Amino acid sequence: xxxxxxxxxxxxxxxxxxxxxxxxxxxxxxxxxxxxxxxxxxxxxxxxxxxxxxxxxxxxxxxxxxxxxxxxxxxxxxxxxxxxxxxxxxxxxxxxxxxxxxxxxxxxxxxx
Amino acid sequence: xxxxxxxxxxxxxxxxxxxxxxxxxxxxxxxxxxxxxxxxxxxxxxxxxxxxxxxxxxxxxxxxxxxxxxxxxxxxxxxxxxxxxxxxxxxxxxxxxxxxxxxxxxxxx
Numbered sequence: 489x490x491x492x493x494x495x496x497x498x499x500x501x502x503x504x505x506x507x508x509x510x511x512x513x514x515x516x517x518x519x520x521x522x523x524x525x526x527x528x529x530x531x532x533x534x535x536x537x538x539x540x541x542x543x544x545x546x547x548x549x550x551x552x553x554x555x556x557x558x559x560x561x562x563x564x565x566x567x568x569x570x571x572x573x574x575x576x577x578x579x580x581x582x583x584x585x586x587x588x589x590x591x592x593x594x595x596x597x598x599x600x
Numbered sequence: 601x602x603x604x605x606x607x608x609x610x611x612x613x614x615x616x617x618x619x620x621x622x623x624x625x626x627x628x629x630x631x632x633x634x635x636x637x638x639x640x641x642x643x644x645x646x647x648x649x650x651x652x653x654x655x656x657x658x659x660x661x662x663x664x665x666x667x668x669x670x671x672x673x674x675x676x677x678x679x680x681x682x683x684x685x686x687x688x689x690x691x692x693x694x695x696x697x698x699x700x701x702x703x704x705x706x707x708x709x
Contacts, residue, residue, distance in 0.1 A: 519695070528609070530686060531644075531699040538695055546696060578644065585695040586632075591644040 490514055492592035494579050500598045501569040509564040509595050511579030519582045520562040521546070521589070522554065524575040531578065537562055538585065569599045602627050602691045606700035613677050614708050621672040621703045623661075623687030632690040633670040635661055636699075639683045647672075647685070657681070677707045 495510045513520065521536040523546075533546030537556040551573060553565040562581075566573060576596050580589040603626045613619050625631060635647040648656045650663045650670060661672045670687060687700040 521697070523699075528701055530604075530606075530701040531688075533696055533698070536695055544695065547698070580644075585690070588646045588649075589697075593643055 492579055492581050492590050494577075494592035494595050496595060497593070498596045498598075500600065501566075502600055503570060505569050506565070506567050507569065509566075509577055509579075509597070511562045511564065511592060512560050513562075513581040513590070514560065515581065515583075515590070516559060517581035517583050517590075518559065519585045519587075519589075520556065521580050522552070522562070522564045523578045523580065524548065524573075525578060525594075526575050534564065534577075536585075566597075569597075571599045573597065574599045602689060602698050604687050604689050604698050604700035606685075606687055606703050608703045609701070610704045610706065612706045612708060615679055616676050619674050619677040619681070619705065619707075621685050621687075621705065623670045623672065623700060625668050625670065625687075625689050627668070627689060627691070629692050631663070631665075631670075633661075633663060634688040634690070634697075635659070635670075635672050636686045636688055637683050638686070644686070677705075679707045679709055681705060682707045 492513045518539045522534040523531040532548045535554040537543045579592040582589045605624045634649045637647045638644045659674045686702045689698045
């Protein structure tokens with residue numbers, strides 16, 4: 489039981505490049521979410537999903553896309569990276585939104 | 601607007617001293633509040649939630665609706681309590697969570 493896994497651990501991008509941050513969980517959780525963590529600002533919700541095929545916006549969705557084609561996977565896409573997207577990204581999952589959230593190890597992204 | 605405020609970026613106490621990490625929230629409805637903790641080189645994990653009314657690792661937190669606070673307390677801090685602590689609010693869209701900016705607790709020997 490690996491829990492929540494995220495890849496890559498660290499990534500450097502140039503402005504305008506695109507990439508996908510991967511998140512997977514093996515706990516059959518319905519609720520999954522993406523956060524970004526910036527110094528002095530804590531964690532801010534980017535997007536979330538309450539089940540396969542259902543996604544919605546969080547607090548800071550601009551510049552990010554998500555999809556949820558399976559229960560296990562919840563990738564986060566940056567279509568055109570900007571320096572303002574330099575951050576640490578965390579994926580989390582839970583049985584439903586009212587249950588304990590389990591976090592992944594994070595992806596550190598640097599956009600030059 | 602829903603917001604969580606943790607006024608202290610850093611809190612340093614000596615081992616055995618009481619500790620209180622402050623959390624204030626703004627929310628018009630009936631709040632659901634959590635404390636998450638991140639130890640060095642570990643993942644963020646749930647410490648406790650107010651609806652459980654339980655004590656975890658000696659920590660307790662009481663919801664004070666009058667003062668809109670959910671402060672985390674421990675009577676005798678231990679060195680292993682040193683970590684980053686985040687207060688979080690589950691918003692009126694029950695699928696959205698709002699985190700505070702975090703407080704780094706440093707327990708000195």
